Amino acid sequence: MKEKIKIASGQGFWGDLIDAPYHQVTKGDIDYLVMDYLAEVTMSILQKQKNKNPELGYAKDIPELMRRILPIITSKNIKVITNGGGVNPVACAKAVMKVAKELDIKNLKIGVVLGDDIKDQIDELVKNGAPLNNMETDEPICTVSDKILSANVYFGAFPIVEALQKGADIIITGRTTDTGLTLAPMIYEFGWRNTDYNLLSAGTVAGHILECGAQSSGGNFLGDWQAIPNMAEIGFPIAEAYPNGDVIITKHQNTGGRVSFETVAEQLLYEIGDPKSYITPDCVADFTSIKLEDLGNDRVKMYDVKGFSETKFYKVSCSYSDGFSAVSTLTYSWPQALTKARVADEILRKRLANLLLQFDEIRTEFVGYNSTHGPLAKELNENDINEIMLRVAVRSHDYKSVERFGKEIAPLILTGPPAVTGFAGGRPKPSEVVAYWPALISKKLVNPIIEIMEL
Amino acid sequence: MKIRLLDIAHGRSGDKGDAANVGIIAYDDRGYNIIKKELTAENVKKYFEGICLGKVERFELPNLRALNFLLHNTLGGGGTVSLKHDAQGKTLAAALLKMEIEIQEI
Numbered sequence: 001m002k003e004k005i006k007i008a009s010g011q012g013f014w015g016d017l018i019d020a021p022y023h024q025v026t027k028g029d030i031d032y033l034v035m036d037y038l039a040e041v042t043m044s045i046l047q048k049q050k051n052k053n054p055e056l057g058y059a060k061d062i063p064e065l066m067r068r069i070l071p072i073i074t075s076k077n078i079k080v081i082t083n084g085g086g087v088n089p090v091a092c093a094k095a096v097m098k099v100a101k102e103l104d105i106k107n108l109k110i111g112v113v114l115g116d117d118i119k120d121q122i123d124e125l126v127k128n129g130a131p132l133n134n135m136e137t138d139e140p141i142c143t144v145s146d147k148i149l150s151a152n153v154y155f156g157a158f159p160i161v162e163a164l165q166k167g168a169d170i171i172i173t174g175r176t177t178d179t180g181l182t183l184a185p186m187i188y189e190f191g192w193r194n195t196d197y198n199l200l201s202a203g204t205v206a207g208h209i210l211e212c213g214a215q216s217s218g219g220n221f222l223g224d225w226q227a228i229p230n231m232a233e234i235g236f237p238i239a240e241a242y243p244n245g246d247v248i249i250t251k252h253q254n255t256g257g258r259v260s261f262e263t264v265a266e267q268l269l270y271e272i273g274d275p276k277s278y279i280t281p282d283c284v285a286d287f288t289s290i291k292l293e294d295l296g297n298d299r300v301k302m303y304d305v306k307g308f309s310e311t312k313f314y315k316v317s318c319s320y321s322d323g324f325s326a327v328s329t330l331t332y333s334w335p336q337a338l339t340k341a342r343v344a345d346e347i348l349r350k351r352l353a354n355l356l357l358q359f360d361e362i363r364t365e366f367v368g369y370n371s372t373h374g375p376l377a378k379e380l381n382e383n384d385i386n387e388i389m390l391r392v393a394v395r396s397h398d399y400k401s402v403e404r405f406g407k408e409i410a411p412l413i414l415t416g417p418p419a420v421t422g423f424a425g426g427r428p429k430p431s432e433v434v435a436y437w438p439a440l441i442s443k444k445l446v447n448p449i450i451e452i453m454e455l
Numbered sequence: 456m457k458i459r460l461l462d463i464a465h466g467r468s469g470d471k472g473d474a475a476n477v478g479i480i481a482y483d484d485r486g487y488n489i490i491k492k493e494l495t496a497e498n499v500k501k502y503f504e505g506i507c508l509g510k511v512e513r514f515e516l517p518n519l520r521a522l523n524f525l526l527h528n529t530l531g532g533g534g535t536v537s538l539k540h541d542a543q544g545k546t547l548a549a550a551l552l553k554m555e556i557e558i559q560e561i
Binding site for chain 2: 040041136215220221222262265266267268269270271273274275276287288289290291292322325327361363365367371372373374375376391393394395433434435436438
């Protein structure tokens with residue numbers, strides 16, 4: 001057994017710093033590179049791409065990234081784990097294989113984790129006793145089943161562990177939990193059992209710290225953010241994991257950013273609910289048990305993590321089409337910038353009402369005044385305001401209403417308050433609203449499938 | 456004397472469906488005692504009047520000197536449906552840290 005392993009975060013979301021994984025494999029020694037590409041909205045976008053072209057539906061950045069890092073990871077023996085396979089992990093793996101062949105890489109094994117995509121099995125699963133009711137509203141899924149764009153089960157770490165046991169160097173999955181990507185190598189390397197709940201929870205917490213990339217190493221830090229060194233070359237977090245469940249969060253030396261008690265604690269509090277019950281497919285971690293010790297020099301030790309047995313269910317995330325929306329902006333300048341923006345909004349709303357358009361919601365915000373803190377914003381002295389951006393957004397199940405809204409913005413320039421600018425982007429086009437349907441499904445009803453491709 | 460929460464704590468916020476999560480972390484034990492006393496679920500609900508339209512749940516994480524709040528019915532329908540500029544509630548931790556509270560002189 002290895003004395004310790006180093007797991008490095010390479011992406012916090014699809015769209016994160018392109019060079020981050022390259023820096024993780026070149027600026028120091030690591031054993032694993034883990035990359036989270038999937039947000040809920042990403043799955044529906046990928047499903048649309050796959051509908052148009054059956055060879056697509058995965059994070060297209062991956063083959064290009066692999067072209068840069070394959071020679072490095074094969075020579076340094078770094079394994080890569082990512083959920084960027086999206087709704088088509090096989091096509092993603094094939095694309096990576098193609099790159100590997102072009103680079104003349106030898107003896108490469110890619111593990112693919114499948115089985116999470118249940119979009120075409122929903123009716124059958126419902127028949128077999130999976131209600132798939134909405135977790136928040138308890139509505140039955142038949143109310144949206146004709147509008148479903150994607151439906152995926154969240155798998156945990158164990159399918160990845162199986163791929164590692166089969167010798168995979170690169171593992172590409174569909175919808176795997178962000179935390180499972182980091183936990184899997186610990187289970188595999190240290191021989192943790194599926195009942196070692198405290199250890200599984202420690203690995204899960206480490207995964208939570210890594211899953212948003214540099215958000216735990218000094219990015220988006222609400223403390224003394226101006227004192228964070230060299231954010232331009234921010235180092236992404238690395239989990240140095242030990243067999244007893246201790247984990248040291250750190251980053252490569254000679255990179256920017258900071259790993260401290262405070263930067264790690266902020267990430268631990270991010271997007272959590274009841275901290276005593278952080279539910280994953282692998283375990284239920286107790287975030288109130290986590291102890292942190294700042295060791296200095298960008299090293300924070302996490303220890304004593306406790307947890308409980310996993311639940312009998314997987315979480316399912318379905319996305320479905322739920323109407324259309326559009327957003328538009330105009331910028332008004334001093335004098336009376338805020339008043340002008342308010343009057344323009346009144347004029348716009350009157351015109352929309354006169355046209356008898358149908359909207360589920362019209363929302364107006366004044367960027368520079370209240371678009372972040374809403375009613376908490378204090379009234380400003382107009383003479384001190386240089387400019388205000390009027391932002392109006394609409395949502396409707398009637399496409400034509402949303403389309404017509406887009407045609408009513410530009411006219412405000414010549415038919416409304418003065419000193420207005422900023423309509424260079426053209427008429428806003430209606431975009432499809434994608435809503436989410438969270439549900440639970442018995443673990444007995446779905447099974448992960450592990451395939452190995454070899455070169 | 457009056458202080459702003461920002462002087463004694465930091466934090467981070469994000470989305471959980473239509474609920475926002477707001478995590479507030481005190482810099483030291485004294486600060487933790489202050490936020491534990493002042494930031495009741497009731498006070499936070501009142502503070503976010505007009506923003507949080509549902510209930511507020513509060514959870515304690517003493518090891519981290521932190522409190523986590525779940526603000527239900529806050530994000531205009533949640534991530535992708537919401538028309539809000541800040542559809543994911545990313546700026547709500549900063550909003551809460553702007554709160555002024557009365558404390559005893561040190």
